Amino acid sequence: MKEHVLARPRRRGGDRSFVVTAGVLVAIGSALILCLLAILVVQSFSSSGNYASLITPTVIRIVLNSVELAAIATVVAFFFALPIAWLVERTKVHGKAAIVSIMLVSMLVPGFAIAMGWLFLLHPQIGLINRLSAAAFGPAHPVLNVVTITGMGIIMGFQLAPVAFLMVSAALRSLDYRLEEAASTAGAPDIAAIRRIVLPLIRPALVSSAIYVFIIAFGTFDVPAIIGWGNRIFTFSTYVYLTTNPQAGLPDYGRAGALSVAVLGAALLLTVWSRYLSLDSKRFAVVSGKGYQTTQLALGRWAFAAYAFVTVYLVAGILLPLAVVLWESFLPFVQPLSAATLHVANLANYNAIFGDAFFSGLANSALLMAVVPPIVLVFSFAFSWIGFRTQLRGRALLDGIAFLPHAVPSVIMAVGVILLSLYGLNHLFQLYGTIWIIVLAYSVSWVSYGTRMTNSGLLQLSRELEESANVSGANTWATVRTIVLPLISRTLSLAWVYLVILAGRELTLAVLLTTPGNTTVPAFVWITWLNGSLTRGAAATVCYLICLSPLIVGYSFLLNRTRRSSTAVGSPV
């Protein structure tokens, strides 16, 4: 009997080698994430004065500024996100695909482009609108001044509205409409059903998405850099940039590390709380993942109000600022639109930027867009596989580690990567100053997004589909190749395109890691802007937007199609 067993050809390697490969990838990924956080903590204690030096009126004001900025941004984001999500998920309004596309496009357009547009419009002195008002009512009264915490918060809110929209609409979609119907049959009017049934049920999702939006707003660089920097209004992100890229003296990584660790602690607590909330919501079994045919409200004449609301968002969030950026890109310096300025409009800015720096930036950005998505997805798939397809002890912890970068504001992530390369990896190979340090930073940051997507992909997949392949004689590699990957290809391709766009538009991580050798286009725009050539920065932005637009449109199309044909969409946040 035993000989018979041994006589058969055994090729078990196919199962074990897969698990080993996935395990090695997960070990590398986890080690990088943990080392990165560890080195931040260690470095923050490099000098006893690091933490003490933070207790200054300046730093405290900056942190309070950032909290205020993030709070305003969160409120504005939900002001737009809640009604629009409700419109798309729960009403019979026409043109839902268009509304979703508007939200997606405004999420994908680089934030620095929108920030530029609003600076050109509402700067107290050079802003187009304020100049017009000055011409009419005298220079003492700028109509609106965007160079304030409130102004920046509102603009950031416009940019974060789509993120909130995707999270809220996912929550609304997974809500069992029969719960509402039960309320209606119990005699509750519509408003009461929303207030007493819908809101309490999606509240955990609302709170956790608000926390998420708040953390992004706290750490985002684009808006405070473009609008606040030139006017010496600093927030957390720009202040960390200033400490690590001082205009005079040496970078103070210890101090940046201390500031980062303090903020990171708060962000982690918030994230743990929001994760706890979303686990709590699962206890109610509201998020069933099942596609419910929801009852939808006919808006009647109110449809026009709804369209007007979306149009306000479209114009203020995308069209107006981009139009202004386009206009200013033809001018030697910032000027309002008039017959007189029409004569000075020319292509000088474009001629000026079409040089080696721009093209090497383009090559770097293209490389990142090509290399980062597959790296992120391979690592994410390995994490998800270990988490959902093995019985490994501590696999929930591994998923938590992959989720950690989610809580780390981009500026902090960048500081961590710099420290890791300077004090750790650079002993092995030259990383700092090359494009690969940016590849590393992007990959580590976005593995939290990637694992959400691959997790939801694997969760959707019934185990029996794979088991029937095993019973059919296929080993794990073959099962993954022939069954798993084809079946989650839609989720994967959606994630892939989104990552390509992220890699293209990312400014925060890039500017902190940039050196002359590895400048990306967004970093090039920032440097041009920092050197005072505002309209030249606008021209570079326009060129880059033209390059990115096919991807943005393609992604919107892909996601819209997926939303229509299935409910199984992990929200791309």
Place this chain on the structure above:
Amino acid sequence: MISIADLKQVYRDGATTHAALRGVSVEVAAGEFLALLGPSGCGKTTLLRCIAGLTEPESGTIAIDGETVYSAAEHINVPARMRDIGMVFQSYAIWPHMTVAQNAAFPLRYRRPELGAGQVRERTAEVLRLVHLDALANRPAPALSGGQQQRLALARALISDPKVLLLDEPLSNLDARLREEMRFELRALTKRLGVTTILVTHEQAEALSLADVVAVMDDGRFMQISSPRDLYDRPRTEFVAGFVGRANLVPAEVIATAAGGSAQWVSVSTPYGVVECYTERPRAAGERATLAVQPEALAIVPAGGDLHGAVTGTVEGAAFIGDATELVVRVGDTVLVAKVATTDAPAAGAAVAVRIRAQTCTLLS
């Protein structure tokens, strides 16, 4: 063909453990059709998955056709893909990104790599003909109805000509009528191919009509392994009597063993009269035991009939189920469930006389 010895399996969820299999042993002969029957959570699916190699047991041995595929002592655990089996899953697990033919042909690629493209096509056509799906070979799999998906899953399980066919509740997702049709088809097909088959089900009608041998499971143990007929007529335990059919459990006392000393038939005294019944082991006079009385074993004595040996009661409820009617009859302070032809059924509230038919019941051990 399949021999399982002292198989144990424990599920752990954090600190709590749940024994799914508490040491089960069974032999299945070549070509035999075994049904594992039991309520949900009894361990039947776990046992099937252990045989398939999808779940690893804690201890024991499993051999398929003389080859040990699992042995805790010898540290052998052959993965599912290297066991000579075909399996139909409860969800059918039809791959939605492939056509019908691609689904069916999949196992050949790995189990019969020596076959050329032509032979694969031939074999696929053959097996699809077997399950009457040959006309739909190039259709995308999601376009199939439930019954067709079930047949495709069967074709896929059979294509590599496995020694063992495993069926995990294959009929539970079909509507009642289709289920009955498929029952006949499945039985005929497995018998024609002579493949050794193990079926998991919680429906007694399915187990009794399909299998040669039925193993009733509860709480990780076999309660009884016997032919469908014996299982129904001669249950050994209260659990089996209650789960297979809906036997009335009646206290009884042996009053006389049958002549000839065979000990197979004894007379017992019950609250409902004296009746001759089957016993598996010899009984002494005066021994007390429980008598399993299937609802069909109760006869309603028609008005004016012979009341000898019958007791009187009242019909508390009558449930019309088509060809038959189930009656709940109260006799004194006990209740009996009887099943009679609808044409003979008395109305609810009627006073009736009930008698246990001779030689239809079994004394439980």
